[in-house]
Amino acid sequence: MNAYTHYDLPEPEVAFQALGAAKGIAIGKAYLFQRDKLVVEEGELTDAQIEAELIRLETAIDRSEKELNKIATITEQKVGAVYSQIFTAQIMILRDDALLSVVRKRIAQERKHASVVVSEELSKHQQALLASNDALFRERVDDIQDLKERIIRNLQSGQLVSRIAENSIVVASMLTPADVILFSRQNILGCATEGGGLTSHAALICQSLDIPMVIGLRQITERVQTGQTLIVDGYAGVVILNPTPETISTYERKQKRSTVSATTIEKLATTETRTKCGKRIHVHSNIDFKEEIGGVAKYGSEGVGLYRSENLFLATGKQPSEAEQCDYYLHLAEAIAPKPLVIRLFDIGGDKLLLSSYKEANPNLGWRGARILIDVPEILETQVRAILRANVHGNVKMMIPMIASVEEVQAIQKSVAKVKAELKKQKAIQNDEIEIGAMIEVPSAVVMAEEIARIVDFVSIGTNDLIQYALAVDRNNDIVQNLYNKFHPAIVRMVASVIRAAKKHKRDVSMCGEMASDKLAIPLLLGLGLESFSVVSASVPTFKKIVGCVSLDDARELAKVCLSLSTAAEIEQELRRFKC
Ligand code: PEP
Ligand code: MG
Numbered sequence: 001m002n003a004y005t006h007y008d009l010p011e012p013e014v015a016f017q018a019l020g021a022a023k024g025i026a027i028g029k030a031y032l033f034q035r036d037k038l039v040v041e042e043g044e045l046t047d048a049q050i051e052a053e054l055i056r057l058e059t060a061i062d063r064s065e066k067e068l069n070k071i072a073t074i075t076e077q078k079v080g081a082v083y084s085q086i087f088t089a090q091i092m093i094l095r096d097d098a099l100l101s102v103v104r105k106r107i108a109q110e111r112k113h114a115s116v117v118v119s120e121e122l123s124k125h126q127q128a129l130l131a132s133n134d135a136l137f138r139e140r141v142d143d144i145q146d147l148k149e150r151i152i153r154n155l156q157s158g159q160l161v162s163r164i165a166e167n168s169i170v171v172a173s174m175l176t177p178a179d180v181i182l183f184s185r186q187n188i189l190g191c192a193t194e195g196g197g198l199t200s201h202a203a204l205i206c207q208s209l210d211i212p213m214v215i216g217l218r219q220i221t222e223r224v225q226t227g228q229t230l231i232v233d234g235y236a237g238v239v240i241l242n243p244t245p246e247t248i249s250t251y252e253r254k255q256k257r258s259t260v261s262a263t264t265i266e267k268l269a270t271t272e273t274r275t276k277c278g279k280r281i282h283v284h285s286n287i288d289f290k291e292e293i294g295g296v297a298k299y300g301s302e303g304v305g306l307y308r309s310e311n312l313f314l315a316t317g318k319q320p321s322e323a324e325q326c327d328y329y330l331h332l333a334e335a336i337a338p339k340p341l342v343i344r345l346f347d348i349g350g351d352k353l354l355l356s357s358y359k360e361a362n363p364n365l366g367w368r369g370a371r372i373l374i375d376v377p378e379i380l381e382t383q384v385r386a387i388l389r390a391n392v393h394g395n396v397k398m399m400i401p402m403i404a405s406v407e408e409v410q411a412i413q414k415s416v417a418k419v420k421a422e423l424k425k426q427k428a429i430q431n432d433e434i435e436i437g438a439m440i441e442v443p444s445a446v447v448m449a450e451e452i453a454r455i456v457d458f459v460s461i462g463t464n465d466l467i468q469y470a471l472a473v474d475r476n477n478d479i480v481q482n483l484y485n486k487f488h489p490a491i492v493r494m495v496a497s498v499i500r501a502a503k504k505h506k507r508d509v510s511m512c513g514e515m516a517s518d519k520l521a522i523p524l525l526l527g528l529g530l531e532s533f534s535v536v537s538a539s540v541p542t543f544k545k546i547v548g549c550v551s552l553d554d555a556r557e558l559a560k561v562c563l564s565l566s567t568a569a570e571i572e573q574e575l576r577r578f579k580c
Pocket of ligand 2: 441462464465
């Protein structure tokens, strides 16, 4: 079976299965967004027309810059400065002297219309990005497409399509971040697109704005028309066209269950997380950007269990300086002190962010995470220095990604010790006590969990990667997503053995992979003895509610049964049967 299947239910309801890129459920009327086809003007310019064309180009560039500035301001207000940098980066390309002088020169020398030259020059940028083996770079192609269309539209004085009926679900072949931001002003309920990646800017913005999104819906724009009723289920990656009244009621119930009311959130934020039988459980937040730090207090989490520091590379595409890092970490640590902040050392490479232009055949099995940190001491030492200097409140911990062996942990610990000694000598730090943990997300680290646990202060299970490496299923490849299964007995047994190993050495063990917030998985994980979880802040209230109705005796019995089963289907069936 292919990850993308569509099956006709009794007419006229049709369900499409693809990939959920932003959680949540939307029910509403479709708005089919069809980008105006780019029309570039053919023909040779006369001498007199060349001058006029160059003036037309300047006007179009000015208008485009004004539009982008406006979008950047709205973005900053809505989702924060990190996201608005997407648009300031577009302005930088727009104002790039080298690009503009090539465009001007070609208009004059080749007598071509500005639209033709702009389109050709920006397409070259897109080709270069597409040639990258890094998904993040490839996804930036949409940003350049947005810029190209904006300049050409402004050359032809076209109008921006951003006005749509309030509360619509946008269906499009692809959406740029600017589209999402502008549509969000009309309170769109959801998005369904043919293309796009899980880590595309449009998807990240939808996640931040709580707009459910499903991507990878091939040919959806040919099946849906404006005004038709649609359901977008961003949890399951499903879109339903023309749902029957029964389907709508089912999804309305699902929507209600999944959104915890504001009063419940407030109440839960101040309550401790305890099982039905009174066992104290700890829940922390996973964050990617500092704009999310307010969620820790709002949703009642006990701190940050995973800060994905490599996102600092994302905005600029280059290594942040020690001072930039130190400011950023200090801001995070201060905002939540005395609650803990676990900074994961840069997990660059693989499917995330490439450091070199060298093309790896299998990037996820290549130069990634701890391997880069060990091979390029300058990156590791700069980051460690920034972290140690930012630890003025004593609430910062560091965590090593992608550990595959004991030697890797030891190499990084050695570098940390060296940096610590230097800073102490320079009297540059107040606090040299810092806990160092390891992520367990590679199968070899699961096997070596006891030895690793013995030499670190804590471990955290990264199921997102563990599943891909243990099951040999690329986490970003939609063709094999049906095989990416957290309830595979091998995964359940691996998780159990890591918890056992850490407890044997009296080390804290947590889980920061997405499995930790899965409603079906939580009772099982509690039964396996997990007492600490790290999930996105918005999932904390639901997490607390689920934990509150599980009794540990029942959960242990459930875990025992699941550990004896030999298929994912049997395990999932057992978990669905579990009543809490
Ligand atoms: C994981 O692999 O489970 C994890 C939490 O890290 P990331 O998703 O950033 O790889
Ligand atoms: Mg990982």
